[in-house]
Amino acid sequence: MNYETTINADGPLSPEFSGGEGEQGNSRRLWIIGALIAAVLVAAWFFMHRGSDAAADSKGAQAQVVTVVVPGATTITGTITASGTIAARREMPVGVAGEGGQIVSVLVDAGDWVKAGQVLAVIDRSVQSQQIASQAANVEVAAADARLAQANLDRALKLVERGFISKADVDRLTATRDAAVARVRVARGSLGELGARAARLNIVAPASGLVLTRAAEPGQIVSSGSGVLFSMARDGQMEMQARLAEADLARLAVGASAKVVPTGSERTFDGQIWQLSPTIDQTSREGIVRIALPYDLALRPGGFATATLASGTVTAPVLPESAILSDDKGTFVYVVGSDNKAERRPVKTGEVSAQGITVIEGLSGRERVVLRAGGFLNPGDKVQPVVQK
Structure with a gap:
């Protein structure tokens, strides 16, 4: 079918053509706009949910992997290390009991064993x-x-x-x-x-024991004011005298065992605490613990020695040094809770041994304690705990 259209350059299109074409264009434009709006909404919804998932994934990726340990409770034998000197447990000084005079003869020397009443030296009479x-x-x-x-x-x-x-x-x-x-x-x-x-001119042993020192020689003029001519260890008994802080002294008891190693020797002697100082030095805040030792040639009075003293037992969690942290607020550890978040836990430490550091307060032993990398954590941080086996 052929239509003939007359175009007027100075006027609008004819009514038939302009009216039909305008309605169809408006409808098409509305449809396109609606499609674009729907596409934008779908894209916005997609990106919002994708961004939420990505944030969750990013947060999960930031959770630090830490090694944790459940320490339990361990029975630890407490020890205290101290140094001191070897001495006679009961030292007996022997001098002139009578008028004195010139020594005629000396019958013993240092290191000799003597009996009670035995003559040590004779003075001219x-x-x-x-x-x-x-x-x-x-x-x-x-x-x-x-x-x-x-x-x-x-x-x-x-x-x-x-x-x-x-x-x-x-x-x-x-x-x-x-x-x-x-x-x-x-x-x-x-x-x-x-x-x-x-008879008192004879210098005699007051009891049986070991002669430690001799300061008497033939020809020497002695009197009651001459001082000590012989020193003896009653029955040859020795001891180690060690100074300890009052806090350590309070942890010991008479009868506790001790291991004593003289300086310069590799031998270890078994001893026993027989006396704890009843007083504390007000200046040094220390007291003396006296450890009884059997006689041995290697135990020379006046020599130095090191003692390891048993201070009782304690049952508590034991942690390695890497798990225990400290700052200006005190000593603490990080504990991982059931929600896998790090929690700061104040603790009090005790004995330090080859097994680790004893925690006497703050832990029951059933917690998951961060073993390493605790210095990089903050309270409330999300972590991925890996239990050490």
């Missing part, structure tokens, strides 16, 4: 010997006078029965006899005193 001899003679004279007085009294008693001697004469002779007997006792007492003084 020539003067004392003469005094003893003179007094012994006086005793004999007094005894002779006493015998004579007794004889005179006996004769007088026989004569008094016959009436030749009065009662007063008998009383006088009895008194003379008693005085003579008393003089005998006085003379014998003086003789005994001189003998005792002479």
Whole structure:
């Protein structure tokens, strides 16, 4: 079908053509606009959900992988290390007990074992010997006078029965006899005193033990003011004397075992605490623990030694040093909760041993404790825990 259209350059299209073509164009444009709006909404929804998933994935990717351990409870034998000196457990100083004089001979040397009462050194007693001899003679004279007085009294008693001697004469002779007997006792007492003084010139051991030092030589002039000539260890018993802080001293008990190693030696001696200092030095805040040791040549009084003391047992979680952190707020560890978030847990530490550090407060032992990398965590951080086997 052919249509003929007349176009007027100065006017609009004819009514038939312009009206039909305008409605169709408007409808098409509305449809296109609606399609574009729907496409934009779908794209926005898609990108919103995709962005949420990506954020979740990104957050999951940022969770730090940490190694955790469940420490449980371990029984640890507490130990305290101390240093000190070896000494005689009961040291006995021996000096001159008598008047003194010149030493004639020394019968023992340092390192010798002696018995109670054994003579260690002899002091010249020539003067004392003469005094003893003179007094012994006086005793004999007094005894002779006493015998004579007794004889005179006996004769007088026989004569008094016959009436030749009065009662007063008998009383006088009895008194003379008693005085003579008393003089005998006085003379014998003086003789005994001189003998005792002479005996004290011998320097003797007060008890059995080991001679530690000797400061006496033949020809030496000594007196009661000469000081210690011999020092002895009673029964050869030794000890180690160690100074400890009062906090450590409070953890020990009499009877606790100890391992003692003298300086320069590889031998270990078994000892036992026999005394804890009843007082604390106010300046150093330390006390002395005394460890009894058996005699041995390697234990030389005055030498240094190191002791490891048993301070009881404790049952608590034990962690390696890497798990325990500290800052200005104190000591703490990181614990991973059931939501896999790091939690700061304050703790109190105790013994340090080859097994690790004992945690005496803050943990039960059933928690998951961050073993390493705790310094890179903050409370509340999400983590991926890996239990150490």
